Amino acid sequence: MEKIILPSFSLFQRPERVSPHCCRLRINRCSNGCEFYKDEKLLGTFENTLEVCGALEDEVESLLVKSGGEWVTFHAGCVRVGEGACLIAGKPEAGKTSTTFIMVEMGKDFLCEEMAPVDPSSRLVHPFPLALSMSRTFAQEYISCHPVKKGRLEDMGQRFSQYVPHRAGKRPLPLRMVILPCYRPSQSPGMVPLSPGEALPDILGCCFPPNVKEEKFFDSVIRLVTGCQIFRLLTNGTEATRDLVRRLT
Amino acid sequence: MAEQRDDDRHYQHIQKGKLKKVGDQMAVYVPSQRAIHVLNQTAFFIWECLKESVTFEELLFMLTQAFKGDRETMKKDLEETLALLLEKGLIRKVR
Secondary structure (H helix, E strand, O other): OHHHHHHHHHHHOOOOOOOOOOOOEEEEEEOOEEEEEEOOEEEEEEOOHHHHHHHHHHHHHHHHHHHOOOOEEEOEEEEEEOOEEEEEEOOOOOOHHHHHHHHHHOOOOEEEOOOEEEEOOOOEEOOEOOOEEEEHHHHHHHHHHOOOOOEEEEEOOOOEEEEEEOOOOOOOEEEEEEEEEEEOOOOOOEEEEOOHHHHHHHHHOOEOOOOOOHHHHHHHHHHHHHOOEEEEEEEOOHHHHHHHHHOOO | OOOOOHHHOEEEEOOOOEEEEEOOEEEEEEOOOOEEEEEOHHHHHHHHHOOOOEEHHHHHHHHHHHOOOOHHHHHHHHHHHHHHHHHOOOEEEOO
């Protein structure tokens, strides 16, 4: 069990930080799998470690969003590009994780996976370096063409692979760029610049539910998107994504 | 009673929409919908014209004065934009 759970969270364990929303999460092995407790209350019983790991991730994400207060939390990956943070945001299956993985493997510093918490007043993106979970098919296709150098990629069974980067950025960086990946096998690859207005609906769709009233939340997101470059990354596969990522500075 | 012709209908934007600047575009935040709608240049022009009750013909006239282009194309665009703004609850028919 530790083999799966510990690497998932290994890059951001910070025992010195205690949130007011702190809770105790406990996993017990039982005859039919794993029991998952929150503050000693049973949340569920899971047949295998991967499922309980997913539930644990959900709890950590929920805790982080609650702790964030007025921050905006994006459902996004994040890497460092130049001196700023680059969010890789989008709907499920848009290609966020594969794009984040490719960017890290191409030398960009890893900051966040799954969620990217941003303080709208300072525009700083805070690291949340969760391990990257991706389809086994994508991972196998990637390693058949390129060596994995910046992290450890492991086949986890059940049709997915886990990638743990060797290192992750520890300090917050100002938001400078947003990439909205769009994977379609039949399209021509390209990087399409978007205005803040064009991108706003997509970007709002990538936000976790806010802790503040909608208007304040919309104002925060508008402030964030108006201060950065935004691109729709049109890709039809790994090689196209690699070519497009090379152009980012 | 005869159905009122579309050209004679009056339109007006909702009173509770709040305008927000998003880069060089404008968006309308509607608290009752808990939603925000980004307007393109034409939609924002129409929104501004609809502070007061205005007919389709008056709107079309204002559009042709403000933008260059073929009148028939503008008429079709205006019909589509009004239909969309009505669907999104940003404007209403007033009489």
